[in-house]
Amino acid sequence: MFIAGRIGNAIVTALLMFVLVTALGRILFGVAVPWSRLGALLVTLAVGSASFCALGVALTTIIPSRESAPAITNMIVFPLYFVSGVFIPESEIPSGVLHVADVFPVRHLFDALLTGFDPATAGAGFQLGNLAVVAAWGLAGLALAVRRFRWEPRI
Secondary structure, X not given: OHHHHHHHXXXXXXXXXXXXXXXXXXXXXXXXXXXXXXXXXXXXXXXXXXXHHHHHHHHHOOOOOOOOXXXXXXXXXXXXXXXXXXXXXXXXXXXXXXXXXXXXXXXXXXXXXXXXXXXXXXXXXOOXXXXXXXXXHHHHHHHHHHHHOOOOOOO
């Protein structure tokens, strides 16, 4: 129940942040809201936030202390952001590095969300292949979290 609650909290928080950031983008910068792809964006956001929350809870099972959690998490996530094209344009990343990034969920979530906001996207904007990769990682994280999560630290 704890893990389900954390995942639910992550989804609600992500949806609220999505509404706030999208509204600010529209009001302050005139960014067009992709109303025709809103369903795809909301599904992508829900799958992504649930999956990454499950992966985060799974990661807590190997982090030795509260103090080391930010360092360990950032050591894993920041390199994935860079190789996945989140901070660096994909055109400037070597193709071999992109193939490595394709194994992990960050690139797939980024691509799925980017497609939903891209004005050139035709159709509903669903990226089922990308969502499948993110969901598979999330299910693996959930399985590990359910199996290994404990309230007491492991010694």
